[in-house]
Amino acid sequence: MTPSEVESWLACWAETAGGRAVLVNHSENHTFRVEGPEGCTFLRVHRPGYQSDAAIESELAWLTALHAETDLPVPRPLPGRDGRLLQRLAMGGAGPRHAVLFAAEPGREPTPADDLFGLFETLGRYAAAAHRHAKSFRPPAGFVRPRWDAGAILDPEGLWGDWRVAPGVAGGIARVLGELDRALRSALTAYGTGPDRFGLIHADMRLANLLVEGGRVTLIDFDDCGFGWFMYDFAAAVSFHEDDSRAAEWRARWLAGYEAVRPLTPPDRAMLDAMVLLRRMALLAWIGSHHETALARAHAADFAARTATLAGRYLG
Numbered sequence: 001m002t003p004s005e006v007e008s009w010l011a012c013w014a015e016t017a018g019g020r021a022v023l024v025n026h027s028e029n030h031t032f033r034v035e036g037p038e039g040c041t042f043l044r045v046h047r048p049g050y051q052s053d054a055a056i057e058s059e060l061a062w063l064t065a066l067h068a069e070t071d072l073p074v075p076r077p078l079p080g081r082d083g084r085l086l087q088r089l090a091m092g093g094a095g096p097r098h099a100v101l102f103a104a105e106p107g108r109e110p111t112p113a114d115d116l117f118g119l120f121e122t123l124g125r126y127a128a129a130a131h132r133h134a135k136s137f138r139p140p141a142g143f144v145r146p147r148w149d150a151g152a153i154l155d156p157e158g159l160w161g162d163w164r165v166a167p168g169v170a171g172g173i174a175r176v177l178g179e180l181d182r183a184l185r186s187a188l189t190a191y192g193t194g195p196d197r198f199g200l201i202h203a204d205m206r207l208a209n210l211l212v213e214g215g216r217v218t219l220i221d222f223d224d225c226g227f228g229w230f231m232y233d234f235a236a237a238v239s240f241h242e243d244d245s246r247a248a249e250w251r252a253r254w255l256a257g258y259e260a261v262r263p264l265t266p267p268d269r270a271m272l273d274a275m276v277l278l279r280r281m282a283l284l285a286w287i288g289s290h291h292e293t294a295l296a297r298a299h300a301a302d303f304a305a306r307t308a309t310l311a312g313r314y315l316g
Contacts, residue, residue, distance in 0.1 A: 001030045001045055001097070009089045010034065012080045013101050015041050027208075027295055028223060039104065041078065044223070045089070046098040051223065053086065056098055058143045060085045062134075062200065063222050070133050072126060073218040076103040105218045107211030112241055116207075120237065120250040122217050123205060124257025127233040130219075132262050134200035148203055148228030150188045153282045154181050161289030163281050168304030169288075177284075177304070180277060180311040187274045191229070197268060201228045206239040231271050234258075235279035240299065242276050242310060277314050280307050 003021040010016040019036030021043065030045040046056065066074050077085045078101045088096045110119060146152065146159055156162040163169065169177060191197065202209075204224040211218040234254050238247055251272065258264065283299075284307055290296045 001026075003032065006032055006034075006043060006045065006089075009087075009099070010036070010043075012082075012087050012089070012099075013041075013078060014081060015039075015078060016043070016101065027290075027293055034101075041104055042102045044100050044102065046100075046223075048097060051098070052144070053098070054142055054144050055146070056086050056100070058139070058145050059222050059225055060100065061140050061143065062137065062145075062225060065137055066130065066133060070129055072129055072133075073105070073216060074222070075105060075218070075220050077101065078103055102220075105211050105220065107213035107216065107218055110207050110210055110212050112207070112244065114212075116246070117249060117253050119210070119212070119217065120253040121257035123210075123237050124234075124254035124259075125261050126217070126219055126257075127202070127205060127230070127237075127254075128258040128261035130202060131199065131230045131233075135195070137200065145200070146203075146224070146226035148201070148226050148232060148282075149193070150185050150278070153278055153285070154185065158282075158285055160282055161285040163285040163288065166284045166288030166304055167291075167300040168302070169284070173304050173308045176308040176311050176315075177281070179315060181281070183315060184274055184278055184281070187271070188229075188278070191267065191271050191274075193229075196265075197231070198229050199227060201225065201230060201233050203228055203232065203236060204239075205233050205236045207237075207241075229271070229275060231268055231275045232279065234272055235275040238276065239279060239283060242280060243306060273314055277307075277311060280310060 003023060006021040010019050015038050016034045016036040019034045021032040021034050023030060024033045025031040028050060029047050032043045034041050034043050060077050063074060066072050067076060079085050080087045085100060087099045089099050090096050152159045202222060202225050204221060209221040211220060237254060238250060284303055287296045287300055287303055
């Protein structure tokens with residue numbers, strides 16, 4: 001997917017007609033910054049086969065409701081000239097691609113080098129506010145989003161691939177991760193999926209999906225939102241940094257922010273370690289199935305070994 005291919009379709013939106021596209025991110029999807037006659041916007045072009053029409057429209061329905069019914073700073077999707085938020089771009093022999101245009105939001109992506117303690121407290125508040133909204137949200141007819149349960153993450157046909165064939169999964173590492181797989185399934189079954197702990201979540205509330213400017217933090221990229229454990233949103237927040245020396249303090253700050261908005265029970269707090277390892281297994285599978293991306297290549301060498309180290313501590 002190249003900027004020139006995208007530019008041939010920018011007339012679909014009044015804001016981007018005649019604009020110039022620049023690729024800014026390629027992870028699950030391609031994201032382009034578009035400089036148009038009315039300013040800057042961001043265009044998300046979806047990976048073929050990942051989310052269906054109905055799933056993307058459902059994501060946008062929840063995002064629109066969050067924007068209208070809460071004070072959470074979230075992206076604002078912009079309709080095309082035909083009034084639809086979801087556009088389908090014909091890309092020659094590659095077939096059609098789904099695309100959504102978003103208004104620009106201020107800020108930059110935070111990094112682990114920043115002072116993240118206050119940010120994690122904000123993330124806790126955001127997660128609790130989103131979960132509170134999810135419990136009262138009435139989905140429109142045809143609403144469909146992925147279900148991020150144990151099978152969807154740990155099974156060989158998982159949503160992000162099979163952790164068993166990820167780089168570095170062999171020998172002793174494979175044995176430890178196999179034991180972790182069984183332990184997580186058992187713990188999650190015991191915890192259950194009651195409505196007080198399982199529902200619609202962002203599911204990818206990590207640093208790369210935040211924009212920070214001064215005291216404003218915007219939560220972006222709802223592409224992976226779906227039905228999962230509410231505490232999984234903490235695990236997503238520490239993605240790729242689970243073994244950072246500051247992680248315990250990040251957790252304490254996240255919990256403080258969360259419980260300022262929505263109460264938690266002791267079983268909820270006790271499941272955080274399992275959620276962190278569940279997310280780690282999801283990321284391991286993702287690295288194996290997305291080897292063409294820079295993010296996967298950056299972590300491929302030692303991610304499995306570091307996951308096994310964390311698993312060993314969890315297993316005791």
